[in-house]
Each structure stands twice: as C-alpha cells, then as structure tokens.
Amino acid sequence: MSVTAAEVAARLGLSQSTVSRALAGSDLVSAATRARVRDAARAMGYRPNAAGRSLQAGRHFSIGIVVPDLAGGYGAGVAKRVLQAATARGEQLLVADSGGTGEGELAAFDTLASQADGVLFLAPRAPEAMLRDAVAGFRPIVVVGRSLPGLDCVLAEEGPALDAALDHLVALGHTTIGYQGGPTESPSEAMRCAGVRAYGDAHPDIALVRLDTEGLSAEVGAAAASEVV
Known part of the structure; x- marks a missing residue:
C-alpha cells in the first residue's frame, strides 16, 4: 500500500498542508523544512499521485517537445537537454516525433496540448498559417530554429x-x-x-x-x- 502525504506529515509532526507545499517545492515553506520533508518522504517510500497533484494545482507538470526526427543527433540532443531542465524543475518531458512533416507536427501538437503545460517546437516545417491556427489560444509555445512573429522563438546566429x-x-x-x-x-x-x-x-x-x-x-x-x- 502506498504511503500518503498525511502519513509523512504524521511522522514529522507537521500539518498535511505544509508537507504538500514542501513536496511541491513551494517557497511558502522554508528550505530546511522542504529538505526535511523530501528526505522523510523518500525514506518512507512516498510516491506523489500525479493525477491528484495535477488536479489540485490546475496544471499537468509536463512539458511537450515536437522534434522532426528522434533518430537524428540534433533532435535527440535538444530533447535530452530539455529533459534535464524539466527534471530539475520537477516536470516531466513528453516527446513527440513528427516525422519531419508539417502534418506530423500538427498531429503531435494536438496530442501534447491535452497533456502538457507548454509545448516546444524544434525546427517546425508546417506552413505559418497552419501552425498559427493550430496553436491559437494555447500558451506557452516556444519555437526553435524558425522566426514566427508573435511567438517566442529561439534562433541561432x-x-x-x-x-x-x-x-x-x-x-x-x-x-x-x-x-x-x-x-x-x-x-x-x-x-x-x-x-x-x-x-x-x-x-x-x-x-x-x-x-x-x-x-x-x-x-x-x-x-x-x-x-x-
């Protein structure tokens, strides 16, 4: 049977709300208490309930990335770096391979948009009008390797x-x-x-x-x- 946040709180003599905030990395809890809670939770075998965490916070704690080809060194390399950054923030990374086509990019986005809090496009090839229509109303969006006015873009010189x-x-x-x-x-x-x-x-x-x-x-x-x- 899985260990609950309430049990971690009882072990430490803290309120459940304090433990929940500490496990979420909230600045409302001191760094020392956050570390103490994390250590106790790890020792007790506590595993966060992803669905409950998402429901309570109103977000997925996931980032999506659409790459043209995971078999290519560039796409895999960027995805790995994003994964490292996401993990450091307590987020998951959801990766979709578009197959290097505009249609694949839009299909991948449709899948990720319902599961991620933000989506990163790596060198997208979809026509600008189609891409804008697809992401309309969804933020944040970051585009790497292409300039699209009105969207956050990362470009190499x-x-x-x-x-x-x-x-x-x-x-x-x-x-x-x-x-x-x-x-x-x-x-x-x-x-x-x-x-x-x-x-x-x-x-x-x-x-x-x-x-x-x-x-x-x-x-x-x-x-x-x-x-x-």
Whole structure:
C-alpha cells in the first residue's frame, strides 16, 4: 500500500498542508523544512499521485517537445537537454516525433496540448498559417530554429557561425568547399543556405559546392563528403 502525504506529515509532526507545499517545492515553506520533508518522504517510500497533484494545482507538470526526427543527433540532443531542465524543475518531458512533416507536427501538437503545460517546437516545417491556427489560444509555445512573429522563438546566429567556419577553411588554403545541409524544406536550412550564398557573393574566388543528401544519418553524410574528397 502506498504511503500518503498525511502519513509523512504524521511522522514529522507537521500539518498535511505544509508537507504538500514542501513536496511541491513551494517557497511558502522554508528550505530546511522542504529538505526535511523530501528526505522523510523518500525514506518512507512516498510516491506523489500525479493525477491528484495535477488536479489540485490546475496544471499537468509536463512539458511537450515536437522534434522532426528522434533518430537524428540534433533532435535527440535538444530533447535530452530539455529533459534535464524539466527534471530539475520537477516536470516531466513528453516527446513527440513528427516525422519531419508539417502534418506530423500538427498531429503531435494536438496530442501534447491535452497533456502538457507548454509545448516546444524544434525546427517546425508546417506552413505559418497552419501552425498559427493550430496553436491559437494555447500558451506557452516556444519555437526553435524558425522566426514566427508573435511567438517566442529561439534562433541561432547562422550568418556569423557560417562565416567563421568558412573563414577557417579559407585560412587553411581551401578554395573549393563543400556544404552539406539539412532538409531543404527546413526554415533553419533556408537561413543557412542564405548565409552560404552571401559568403560566396562576397568571396567570388571561393567555390562553394552544395552536397545534396537524402537523409541525416552519419552514413549519408560520409557518402556526400566523398564527392569532394
């Protein structure tokens, strides 16, 4: 039989409300008392009731993330970092693989929206109008790798990063440089391609070669790289 918060409270001589607040990490309880309650709960084998906790707090204590491909290193790497941050906050992470399509992203969001307090989209490819319609009225939403006015977005400085990498290769004496990008339908890839073209325009003596690929695996990358070796 599972241990209840009331039993933890009785063991420590505290009120059940104090124990409940301590287990939820509330600042209304001192740090020392929170630690004491957590230690006692762990020793007694207490396990929080997720459904009851959600009902009482009016939230799920879960974060959702939609990735284009969990088998790809980028999506899995970002999901792992988000998981670490969520765990540190006492939250769960719900991960959905969209298969790299706009339809898959919207279907994944529909599933996550009923289970998560917020959803993060990693490099979404759905048309802007469709994506906005899907998330209308749901917040918070965070988009990584794409600029969508009105939504919280996280973007890398693609131009400066590409310039630094290409400058390094040029400094090594290379005059023909291959560029292997991601899926052409990805908004972040469009930004990178624009950066490569801008560099080529500014350095007409450097030949930049686009290496087309049919996937994102290491094997596919190695095969593409062999074209210019």
